Amino acid sequence: MTATIERPEQETAQVPGPRQVVGPGLQPTLDELSRPGRATTKVPHAPADALERIPPDHRRAAPLGLPELNEPEVIRHFVNLSQLNYSVDTGFYPLGSCTMKYNPKINEWAARLPGFAALHPLAPDAVAQGTLELMWELEQWLAEISGMKAVTLQPAAGAHGELTGILMIRAYHMARGDHERTEVIVPDSSHGTNPATASMAGFRTVTVKSTSEGQVDLAALSAALGPHTAAVMLTNPSTLGLFERQIVELLDAVHAAGALAYMDGANMNAILGKFRPGAAGFDVMHFNTHKTFSTPHGGGGPGAGPVAVNEKLVPFLPWPRVFRDGDAYRLEKPGERPSSIGRVRSYQGSTGVLVRAYAYLLAHGGEGLVEVSEDAVLAANYLRHRLSDTFEMPFAQVSKHEFVASAARLKDETGVRMLDIAKRLIDKGFHPPTIYFPLTVEECMLVEPTETESVETLDAFADALIEVAREAHDDPELVKSAPHDSPVRRLDEATAARQPDLRWRAMSGRETPCPG
Amino acid sequence: MTATIERPEQETAQVPGPRQVVGPGLQPTLDELSRPGRATTKVPHAPADALERIPPDHRRAAPLGLPELNEPEVIRHFVNLSQLNYSVDTGFYPLGSCTMKYNPKINEWAARLPGFAALHPLAPDAVAQGTLELMWELEQWLAEISGMKAVTLQPAAGAHGELTGILMIRAYHMARGDHERTEVIVPDSSHGTNPATASMAGFRTVTVKSTSEGQVDLAALSAALGPHTAAVMLTNPSTLGLFERQIVELLDAVHAAGALAYMDGANMNAILGKFRPGAAGFDVMHFNTHKTFSTPHGGGGPGAGPVAVNEKLVPFLPWPRVFRDGDAYRLEKPGERPSSIGRVRSYQGSTGVLVRAYAYLLAHGGEGLVEVSEDAVLAANYLRHRLSDTFEMPFAQVSKHEFVASAARLKDETGVRMLDIAKRLIDKGFHPPTIYFPLTVEECMLVEPTETESVETLDAFADALIEVAREAHDDPELVKSAPHDSPVRRLDEATAARQPDLRWRAMSGRETPCPG
Amino acid sequence: MTYGYGPNTAGDRERMLGAVGLESIDGLFSDIPASVRATGLDLPAGLDELSLARRLETLAARNQVGLASFLGAGAYRHHIPATVDQILSRGEFYTAYTPYQPEISQGTLQTIYEYQSLICQLTGLDVVSASHYDGGAATAEAALMTIRQTKRERVLVSRAVHRHFVDTTRTYFQGGRLTLEELPTTAEGTTDLAALEQALADPDRPVAGVLIGQPNAFGILEPMAQAAQLAHAAGALFVAVVEPVSLAVLAAPGDYEADIAVGEGQPLGIGLQYGGPYLGLLAARSDLVRQVPGRLVGRTTDVDGRRAFVMTLRAREQDIRRDKAASNICTNQALCALASTVYIATLGPHGLRDVAAGGAAKAAELEGALAAFGVPRIHTGAYLNEFAVRVPDARRIHAALLERGILAGLPLADWYPDDEALKDALLVCATEVTTSDDIAKFASALREVAA
Amino acid sequence: MTYGYGPNTAGDRERMLGAVGLESIDGLFSDIPASVRATGLDLPAGLDELSLARRLETLAARNQVGLASFLGAGAYRHHIPATVDQILSRGEFYTAYTPYQPEISQGTLQTIYEYQSLICQLTGLDVVSASHYDGGAATAEAALMTIRQTKRERVLVSRAVHRHFVDTTRTYFQGGRLTLEELPTTAEGTTDLAALEQALADPDRPVAGVLIGQPNAFGILEPMAQAAQLAHAAGALFVAVVEPVSLAVLAAPGDYEADIAVGEGQPLGIGLQYGGPYLGLLAARSDLVRQVPGRLVGRTTDVDGRRAFVMTLRAREQDIRRDKAASNICTNQALCALASTVYIATLGPHGLRDVAAGGAAKAAELEGALAAFGVPRIHTGAYLNEFAVRVPDARRIHAALLERGILAGLPLADWYPDDEALKDALLVCATEVTTSDDIAKFASALREVAA
Numbered sequence A, B: 001m002t003a004t005i006e007r008p009e010q011e012t013a014q015v016p017g018p019r020q021v022v023g024p025g026l027q028p029t030l031d032e033l034s035r036p037g038r039a040t041t042k043v044p045h046a047p048a049d050a051l052e053r054i055p056p057d058h059r060r061a062a063p064l065g066l067p068e069l070n071e072p073e074v075i076r077h078f079v080n081l082s083q084l085n086y087s088v089d090t091g092f093y094p095l096g097s098c099t100m101k102y103n104p105k106i107n108e109w110a111a112r113l114p115g116f117a118a119l120h121p122l123a124p125d126a127v128a129q130g131t132l133e134l135m136w137e138l139e140q141w142l143a144e145i146s147g148m149k150a151v152t153l154q155p156a157a158g159a160h161g162e163l164t165g166i167l168m169i170r171a172y173h174m175a176r177g178d179h180e181r182t183e184v185i186v187p188d189s190s191h192g193t194n195p196a197t198a199s200m201a202g203f204r205t206v207t208v209k210s211t212s213e214g215q216v217d218l219a220a221l222s223a224a225l226g227p228h229t230a231a232v233m234l235t236n237p238s239t240l241g242l243f244e245r246q247i248v249e250l251l252d253a254v255h256a257a258g259a260l261a262y263m264d265g266a267n268m269n270a271i272l273g274k275f276r277p278g279a280a281g282f283d284v285m286h287f288n289t290h291k292t293f294s295t296p297h298g299g300g301g302p303g304a305g306p307v308a309v310n311e312k313l314v315p316f317l318p319w320p321r322v323f324r325d326g327d328a329y330r331l332e333k334p335g336e337r338p339s340s341i342g343r344v345r346s347y348q349g350s351t352g353v354l355v356r357a358y359a360y361l362l363a364h365g366g367e368g369l370v371e372v373s374e375d376a377v378l379a380a381n382y383l384r385h386r387l388s389d390t391f392e393m394p395f396a397q398v399s400k401h402e403f404v405a406s407a408a409r410l411k412d413e414t415g416v417r418m419l420d421i422a423k424r425l426i427d428k429g430f431h432p433p434t435i436y437f438p439l440t441v442e443e444c445m446l447v448e449p450t451e452t453e454s455v456e457t458l459d460a461f462a463d464a465l466i467e468v469a470r471e472a473h474d475d476p477e478l479v480k481s482a483p484h485d486s487p488v489r490r491l492d493e494a495t496a497a498r499q500p501d502l503r504w505r506a507m508s509g510r511e512t513p514c515p516g
Numbered sequence C, D: 001m002t003y004g005y006g007p008n009t010a011g012d013r014e015r016m017l018g019a020v021g022l023e024s025i026d027g028l029f030s031d032i033p034a035s036v037r038a039t040g041l042d043l044p045a046g047l048d049e050l051s052l053a054r055r056l057e058t059l060a061a062r063n064q065v066g067l068a069s070f071l072g073a074g075a076y077r078h079h080i081p082a083t084v085d086q087i088l089s090r091g092e093f094y095t096a097y098t099p100y101q102p103e104i105s106q107g108t109l110q111t112i113y114e115y116q117s118l119i120c121q122l123t124g125l126d127v128v129s130a131s132h133y134d135g136g137a138a139t140a141e142a143a144l145m146t147i148r149q150t151k152r153e154r155v156l157v158s159r160a161v162h163r164h165f166v167d168t169t170r171t172y173f174q175g176g177r178l179t180l181e182e183l184p185t186t187a188e189g190t191t192d193l194a195a196l197e198q199a200l201a202d203p204d205r206p207v208a209g210v211l212i213g214q215p216n217a218f219g220i221l222e223p224m225a226q227a228a229q230l231a232h233a234a235g236a237l238f239v240a241v242v243e244p245v246s247l248a249v250l251a252a253p254g255d256y257e258a259d260i261a262v263g264e265g266q267p268l269g270i271g272l273q274y275g276g277p278y279l280g281l282l283a284a285r286s287d288l289v290r291q292v293p294g295r296l297v298g299r300t301t302d303v304d305g306r307r308a309f310v311m312t313l314r315a316r317e318q319d320i321r322r323d324k325a326a327s328n329i330c331t332n333q334a335l336c337a338l339a340s341t342v343y344i345a346t347l348g349p350h351g352l353r354d355v356a357a358g359g360a361a362k363a364a365e366l367e368g369a370l371a372a373f374g375v376p377r378i379h380t381g382a383y384l385n386e387f388a389v390r391v392p393d394a395r396r397i398h399a400a401l402l403e404r405g406i407l408a409g410l411p412l413a414d415w416y417p418d419d420e421a422l423k424d425a426l427l428v429c430a431t432e433v434t435t436s437d438d439i440a441k442f443a444s445a446l447r448e449v450a451a
């Protein structure tokens, strides 16, 4: 299980020199840019004797070996790098399961207000009333949207919310003296975080197959359910973009077995104000604020994964909760609720993200949120319609905010795979959809347009995909060797994995004493 | 002198569709993006009867015909457009006479502090003490740098400063009853704003030739001087990047003729703490904060052009000045100084720019500013040295912060013009230097590297220019048809001027009533 | 190292000096005669960024910007959508120069073209310069345009044009043998058209241009169409000095046949900033194009036939025409023009109308609240969102209100010191950001301080 | 239209509905069983941007952030250079997703690779995950790593590791039959190595990992090298829980042979934000690479031989390995990692050292000032920039100081309610932003409130 990292000899790779033209030019790395003695003046120089009182064996021996740059180089480096990225601010990004909607700019402004941004996480409640009020109000709103009883804002992402939820379910069963529930059931279309969460929380994962209509198989689920079942994790709408039509029966079956029902709320963008999971019988769910509520994805994070629970699980919510006492807001005190599963993170939550989510919800209001879902679902069905002559649509049901399409037939006919189609879309100016997920449909793509894209954009994207399909017939090599117009072309991922190079070489020895 | 604008039929031009790939793709215009009924919700809806009290004949009859977009489209449009620009933040920009140095990011932060950004220009002094103090202090510093007695911060740019200065000189002569001074003398190498300013201020421009060493010809100047001379405008260092070695004699001659000496301070970046114009005998000068003090050029502005004057001109400074009374700061009161030339603009100055200049000066301090000039001059001489085997250097003298080089020989040998060289530099990833200015040197470029560029960048630029010169010999067509790798290639400027198309077509008729 | 933006290390300097054959930095400055060579600067020591940020925060905190403000007088508080700063803070825009190399400046060039187009739509005119320093400078340049175009030397300006614009124009006029005459106003608060007619009638002193504000400096709506007719009948050009947001709801200068429209662009998404950088708007009829000072961007194609934009008709500009140029302007307010372009694009026609009409509604509310406390309007003409009221002892009241956190507009005596009728006038305004709370606070504080 | 970010007009909707063959929007939701179909949301009405901005400003103003603060306890105020936000606010970075398509994600990929490299330099280790949720989650993940690697189930953690990190780890341990035991501390304020040795000695309960903080939760410097030796001797992995800025001046985890280093990355250019989003740092020896949870970016080439970066060793991750993955982590803290990358690149080795040493100097000044008022340190061990002091009646004094605008650190009784020795302890810290004025204010206010 261990691997020693050998530095591969990549000296033959073409290392970028200075930027080539306006537009995306590859960039040197920070260590390549570094020159001994360069520096900025950002903070006062420390007194020369500042560290004398630190025992020598605690002090750093070797030089730090960090890059030495001046400010203009730093800015140029990162600005140029940024232009190598595709992003929502520059184009259409229909990545299924990710809800790449527009990130409103006022929310960025709000999160940077010094009153929010400079507040210490251990500031006494008396000096944190604004943020506490915001958190409290946000919890109420999420409770309303989820149809649940209470909410914790602490989890830092969806998967973190899953862990929180499943640990609460564990605590619930334990508190009832029910120690035999060692399994968590997930459908085969579930997102990888679901089984991974179950494992982290100490459960065995049981996978149930979906029906050919892309629905959880009620019979299979019922068969899998039993006294060992702690929870069933359902994504609804599912990762196939389909609402579980038998949701009432499914939930009845789960509860009849004494298990609890977890809803993965990653796809809430489809059903705001249309389906309230708690009201329908789910026991716990998470939100992904970075999907449904437009907090920026940031190139992979941060997000937030608030968890909403029904009455049963309130005692187990992570500590500390946020309370309102009259006009004042406060954090739960140590020991106030011994049944809590405890902390799932440091401090109280990713409030910088929550400010944005709050702003998003308040900008829309109840009616606006309903429209969001209506428009998101409309966009997905429209796009699905536009593509239905070109790709197979494995499921007949109306889709929700995203849909699965398959290029299996095209592959049979042309040898062009979904991966090739995705790469060719890059040449056409679009970010590819999610591909090869969910795992249950061959050569699939999962397309999620979101409600913030215009119908012109949807049409242009559909046209591009249809054109790629035509190219697959006419000139398959063109598609298989795509992308052609991106800053780099297909990468050698095998070598990257076989000979991992995960950092630039150490810079020690190159450093000079602190100038002036 | 008049021209009717006929809308040319440009329908044959390739109008961009959606963005092609990551990187610079041409963009549709706002009107092309507009769809009737799209909107944002930025401010509350006005009451329906808000305008009923406005007499109908004052109300707008035709629809406004502005583009209707939603927020995501607006952001995408301008973000994508921005990537079509070359800028200091993305590359080397050695544009002579423009001082394209790095714009520190802390200055951008400072100018956006609500205390500065939200202050009303007519706010009473009592509530504007912070900005008034900043302005007062900045004036003191500029007085020290210029060696002058007093400073006005009002002018919005260098040319505006020139006008202010020349109007003060006019007022000075008038006040002395000297009404015969109707001429302003400028050297042939002067920037176009100098003669244009003289005209605007009602003077006749007299141009004197420079010597073959690129210096103002003392004899020629003396000959031109006389009782009609109101002022001599000298740029020092000159636009040839040369210090006027005979500056003492030149100033003596000007003053001996009863004229005043104006210094165009556009090139102050070369001589901070090395030459103080007022101390040397100049009567008035302007600064370009957007050159010397790093306030961003903004794609053509805004800037600021503070003017410093010696004792003689203090009475004529524009109104209102900023004063300190004890610990308090105040604006000059109406009528306090009847000799003033009056206002040269609305309000007190481009303080948003001045905050940045203040931050720049305070970050550097006296010693830092001297180093700025030393490094700027060093960079120019180093680059000049690197290029001296490839291009002609018409002037033997050490250069200041910029230097003139000529490709006249290369043109004779290869037919490749300086314009072609400049365009070919674009393919190599650099912004071209200023070309064909000053007007006095054939096939010239004016190269100003500034002090914020590393020696590696200077070397890379020199290498690129040398390579272009080689290409001019080996493959002149390659150079003449450059640029090849830019978002667009050479433009049809003739048609643009012959059939001016200065706006997109009106959108009226396309508009819908205000939604909801 | 004493400054943080330069990359040169001691080693770099040595290497570069060596290359140019010098032994010390001093050698680079040997061309400065010793008698005038300076030996440094007596300025404060340079600060690290943290210390600098502290100093700037301290200064900013000495300004009071949280007042309940009714001050406008040409510079207006508006909500600036967050999109504007998001775009303005992109280095690709703000660290570029004038787009002299169009191949790598299409971002700036297209946004200027869009700016020109949008201002055309607002004004109903056909040529828009790519920006002037501010409303004052734009007004002065427009006045000079009328002189160049008509070859006459006399300009009439209503006294109810923004004081600073008039003053600036007067200063710009010092250079020529040019005359700027002010036209009186009536009790309505509008320009006296009879006086205009009379001034235009003098055959010995033909008039080049007539400048009138809309709304004018008292906030009052002027009879622009009639004034334009009078000017045209006398062979003069008519210049409308407009507030751009108001154009979302008011007749466009093109509608009343203005030849030129100028104004302060600050209300279009630019912060108050104690007066600048702002944005001088200047639009004109297309046949005046060669008189238009400043930059123009036009549409064209590249050699491959792609649509592209470029600076054009450059023969009007100082770098080409030197002393014959239409103006000496070089650096202008491009980034402010970009701000206004993003602002207008974000708000759109409906949003901009809401801003203008919302301000009008708030102003009516303000008028009502003040009237209820016995503070009447001075002028009888119609207003949009700004008007003058009479209070007893305006300066004292203004100061007393300031102590209560209320910025009660502009005492018009500051601008018209000799006008008895305006001695106790306060010019107050409201915009879409004015709150009913602030209005109530203003009115009740007025009662206190007047008592 | 009730929301402002969607482009659809009524006409667009109609056209799209028509295309899919539906008559109304309801048809899109017919798959939701009627019994559980909701009919809207009982939430406040949506706000326009101006009204929204007002509400947010009001809330922000209800927090007090201008206090003289000596509170650290794992989250530290530092000067964040303006470069950081300039880069973070670029849409190309913050509106991108996880770089699944490397051809159009080289910006994100290279910055993660740079991040990994920089954290390697700081920690002296060789593999750095591309981020975890925060210091607490990273600590928990490291503890789980030691368990996976050693196949043992018992982890020892010093009680002087940040309380929240310990609590979080305890929560993560609920899932397994895993044991987390706390090690006591000595009067010096360091972990009791004798107790450690004893705990490691139990042959029936072999230890997977030992976790110790540097500086620890009391601000005290721990004997990391000895602790690591003891751990290794017992076949356990040694995990250093570090504060990253301190690594500019303190021995690196690699120096004392830590197997894993974790910590809270917030001090590296991330705002306090009441606790997040922060940055969980996790670095490890290279032979632990396949146990490292989370994302890794590696260098490779494209088909044309150009250097490029790509996510690699993905077989550890949930989307590939599902229930066998090293962790369930998916979304992480990429943008916070970018912040720290820009922060470190801007400060460089000299600047980062100035931050760390400057804080140490200010802390010594603080210690002196408090000692002069008779407020002594509690622990005798060496500290860097944070330490505990004893005041009479800590909670009352803390509250009284707060009323005087001073945030007097953390009452350690909040974290160690059962520890008599810490009943009246205040944990105070200083950084480079602490001013001598604030220190003087603190000391003199202390005199007042203690009187």
Ligand SMILES: Cc1ncc(COP(=O)(O)O)c(C=O)c1O
Pocket (backbone or CB within 6 Å): A097, A098, A157, A158, A159, A160, A191, A193, A194, A235, A239, A264, A266, A267, A288, A303, A305, D329, D330, D331
């Ligand atoms: C269906 C589903 N569940 C869970 C997650 C995990 O959420 P996060 O990435 O916020 O941890 C995702 C994220 O892509 C998802 O699509």
Ligand SMILES: Cc1ncc(COP(=O)(O)O)c(C=O)c1O
Pocket (backbone or CB within 6 Å): B097, B098, B157, B158, B159, B160, B191, B193, B194, B235, B239, B264, B266, B267, B288, B303, B305, C329, C330, C331
């Ligand atoms: C020598 C010189 N003088 C004057 C100016 C005009 O300054 P501004 O563009 O600020 O009006 C310039 C600008 O390029 C210049 O280079």
